[in-house]
Amino acid sequence: RASAEKFEFQAEVSRLMDILINSLYSNKDIFLRELISNASDALDKIRFLALTDKEVLGEGDNTKLEIQIKLDKEKKILSIRDRGVGMTKEDLRKNLGTIAKSGTSAFVEKMQTSGDLNLIGQFGVGFYSVYLVADYVEVISKHNDDKQYVWESKADGAFAISEDTWNEPLGRGTEIRLHLRDEAGEYLDELKLKELVKKYSEFINFPINLWASKEVEKEVPADEDESIDEEETSESSSSEEEGEEDAEKAEDEKKPKTKTVKETTYEWELLNDMKAIWLRSPKEVTDEEYNKFYHSLAKDFSEDKPMAWSHFNAEGDVEFKAVLFIPPKAPHDLYESYYNTKQSNLKLYVRRVFISDEFNELLPKYLNFLMGLVDSDTLPLNVSREMLQQHSSLKTIKKKLIRKALDMIRKLAEEDPDETNDKEKRDVEESSEENEKKGQYAKFWNEFGKSIKLGIIEDATNRNRLAKLLRFETTKSDGKLTSLDQYISRMKSSQKDIFYITGASKEQLEKSPFLERLNKKDYEVIFFTDPVDEYLMQYLMDYEDKKFQNVSKEGLKLKDSKTKELKESFKGLTKWWKTTLASDNVEDVKISNRLADTPCVVVTSKYGWSAYMEKIMHSQTL
Ligand code: ADP
Ligand code: MG
Secondary structure (H helix, E strand, O other): OOOOEEEEOOHHHHHHHHHHHOOOOOOOOHHHHHHHHHHHHHHHHHHHHHHHOHHHHOOHHHHOOOEEEEEEOOOOEEEEEEOOOOOOHHHHHHHOOOOOOOOHHHHHHHHHHHOOOOOHHHHOOHHHHHHHOEEEEEEEEEOOOOOEEEEEEOOOOEEEEEEOOOOOOOOOEEEEEEEEOHHHHHHHOHHHHHHHHHHHOOOOOOOEEEEEEEEEEEEEEOOOOOHHHHHHHHHHOOOOOHHHHHHHHHHHHHOOOEEEEEEEEEEEEEOOOOOOHHHOOHHHOOHHHHHHHHHHHHOOOOOOOOOEEEEEEEOOOOOEEEEEEEOOOOOOOOOOOOOOOOOOOEEEEEOOEEEEOOOOOOOOHHHOOOEEEEEEOOOOOOOOHHHHHOOOHHHHHHHHHHHHHHHHHHHHHHOOHHHOOOHHHHHOOOOHHHHHHOOHHHHHHHHHHHHHHHHHHHOOOOHHHHHHOOOEEEOOOOOOOEOHHHHHHHOOOOOOOEEEEEOOOHHHHHOOHHHHHHHHOOOOOEEEOOHHHHHHHHHOOEEOOEEEEEOOEOOOOOOOOOHHHHHHHOHHHHHHHHHHHOOOOOOOOOOOOOOOOOOOOOOEOOOOOOHHHHHHHHHHHO
16 A cells, blocks of 8 residues: 555564464464453453543443454455554554563574474563464554554565555454465364364453354245255255155145255354353362463463462452462563562452552562462542552552462472471372372472562561571481471470571582581581572571571580680680781681681671672672
């Protein structure tokens, strides 16, 4: 079209499209759920806007918040239409031409090597999956604030936008027309589409309707000369008995002639039943349903199942229903930019209406790895997002969500046979169900352990609960993870404090002179080898009435009867050391009972940074 404005795709988008259009990836099905998911998002947006301004919905068909799928078998076009918020011309240019989310290039790279597209939706580029099945795509869109436009592209590095003067007016919303490639003919099959919607879009909260064909038999007056038609008629009634047919013929002789023909009619067929899983009783929802719900929430369609979930109903002053999931894996950028990324992955609904998935008031930052949803009847519906954000009920909701989340994590550990101290229990033949739970906490710890540590640092109220979830290796744990409770249960009767040491690696720490004496005396020492552990230990002062003692710091007390004697006899030497090293080099020189073979060590003062912390701080200022 001459009037069309032409644009080039952002280089990254172009590269992604190239890969998609040339992809031999076998699971091309995913494009449909991405389009349905976008349609659902657009419907959520207009429904949210309508809460405070009814006018935006318009009237007539425009008020029907639904998704429609239509096929044109002759022209090989599959179209998906929604009555959502729509896109202005500028939206079309920006949303379908550039990539907003960071990390996309990492995804493109990974996709190129692994060919795995399952996570495409998580990277904010789901739309482009249309080029797995189509070589030409038109997006027709009408936003309340603009005219109707057509965006089109053949995935050749460029796209065009024109004012739409030839299609039927949409009223409001978006219609996406996929001109399917020859190899993608299967998507013109209604059964296939029904199956896909069932499989991937079951939890969409808007009706998904398919313009479905239906064969109906119809009596029509028979023409005079229709030997061919007669054959068709007899075919459709071939199951009938010969005799009956004869009788019918005989009757036909008397009556004016009619015949039965098959006719194809079309009507909208609803493909999903829009049951909200969180409104159902947890007892009635199957594991399979929770798994599927997780995948649709997380836009993660890999085979991995969530590690755990918690579905509950909070009653009292603030009523809400919630489902929380622990994902199977940490997202690629969970800790990369911890202090400036989007916080929560929770969707907030008020009385079944989606409000936002960017409400950071629902969960503290350290729990931002959880996926889930909250639906509250207590929050008001017709107020702005900003006002809702300040609503006092949110504090109560947050408190309960944290409690439930920590309970869920604790249970993950409790149900894990690897987590018990009881060796017999750990080693007995387990039923297959228990086997599945074996090692699940270690898996959790690998993916999200850092979040628990960040929680200890940030959440003073739940510090003790979080400390219970802490895992680490020790001088005696034999390469396995252990907990503070287990450590305490093994403590010697003479031991008052919990001993730990910090450093870059276990291997390095094992050689530390600070451990010599403790090892000899059979004390267990915790290894903290993550840089965050240094910060952690500034916040974690005690656990179950036991203090933490860094064994490389001043204050380590081991029962030793000879110390007093030694102190006396080496008084002269220590004094000489002190004066020789002067006060700005060392604070004090003392007789130690922490060493066995090494003659002397430098320790840091109780309140100062540990040597490892010095190192971390030093590397950060460089
Ligand atoms: P994401 O959905 O993660 O943002 P997509 O690639 O699927 O990424 O879509 C890109 C953007 O295009 C969306 O964020 C949205 O702004 C816009 N968009 C896509 N489909 C529609 C639609 N049916 N109605 C309105 N906007 C849409
Ligand atoms: Mg999308």
